[in-house]
């Protein structure tokens with residue numbers, strides 16, 4: 001995980017949009033454009049600070065938007081300037097977390113994916129400057145007077161945002177540009193002028209900047225596809241599966257599904273070794289493409305020694321919810337020769353439903369023996385499996 005700060009630019013006039021007002025306030029699919037963009041950063045755990053650059057005259061209208069369309073994170077509003085570059089400098093001057101890479105992003109690009117944000121963040125943890133860009137697909141002609149020259153398309157990239165930098169580097173680049181009166185159309189160009197390398201992270205053709213009225217139609221089409229589950233980022237459904245095993249040992253409590261079950265042995269592990277809740281957490285993490293519980297709660301970390309797996313699962317569920325998903329349903333199997341699970345199934349079901357903030361009808365818990373076969377049959381350990389279906393809350 002590479003944390004970052006985001007500066008979101010919304011202080012332009014949107015003249016080319018011909019809407020008679022700043023395009024950031026235009027409604028797209030029942031939400032203002034700027035809210036679409038801010039939500040992406042609001043929902044990304046890696047984003048630790050958001051600075052929103054607005055037009056001084058639109059500040060109170062913008063503040064009203066945060067009441068009408070709640071955003072969880074604190075947003076620091078600063079007044080922008082006449083040109084994009086002036087607005088970026090105002091944003092940079094308001095950043096607190098100067099130790100983090102800073103992402104500079106157009107408020108008018110509402111479709112950048114979390115995967116790309118993370119790729120960019122990881123690139124900036126190695127390189128000082130990086131931007132999203134896509135290979136040019138048209139043939140590009142340069143016109144000088146009446147003469148045309150065709151440029152070599154293979155070396156041409158169309159720059160997008162976010163563009164990401166170490167804070168000191170981009171601050172210096174902007175300060176120098178200001179001193180020398182140089183204006184660039186993006187931030188990477190100012191770093192290029194310092195003769196510093198800027199890395200390209202291949203962006204997406206969907207990460208469009210809404211510039212002209214035609215772009216609004218593209219945006220509606222994109223959101224329509226997203227609603228129909230055709231866009232990879234936030235599909236309508238996501239599925240995950242989990243499997244876990246813990247050894248049975250003497251002198252340990254036998255905690256399964258958050259319930260302590262009376263038995264001569266208990267499950268061995270770094271945490272409370274709740275095999276069922278671990279399995280559920282793994283299934284949920286799998287569904288949102290976030291690895292497994294070993295990645296989030298390493299068994300070498302002292303803070304997770306004897307940890308309550310209910311708390312770990314709640315943390316995982318928060319990640320699921322932050323990504324915009326709720327539970328479709330979950331089906332789990334505990335594989336144990338002993339203890340007898342039947343008397344506890346209903347209690348476990350209630351506990352799991354509460355941990356996943358859902359009603360009981362969406363949670364199924366069952367148990368089986370292995371007819372005395374294998375390690376579970378010999379009562380050496382207990383295994384658990386789970387399949388989870390997540391549903392996009394917006395759809």
Ligand SMILES: Nc1ccn([C@@H]2O[C@H](COP(=O)(O)OP(=O)(O)OP(=O)(O)O)[C@@H](O)[C@H]2O)c(=O)n1
Pocket residue numbers: 009010011012013014015016017023024053080081082083084085087088106107108109209210211
């Ligand atoms: N003085 C400015 C100019 C632009 N921007 C922001 O920079 C982003 C990219 O700029 P662009 O698409 O050109 O937006 P506008 O300047 O608003 O559009 P136009 O050039 O058509 O007036 C936008 O999110 C815009 O709000 C800004 O914060 N301050």
Ligand SMILES: C[C@](O)(CO)[C@H](O)COP(=O)(O)O
Pocket residue numbers: 084106158159160161185186187209211
């Ligand atoms: C920064 C940018 O979005 C990269 O493509 C673009 O340069 C902004 O330019 P604009 O002139 O403000 O549209």
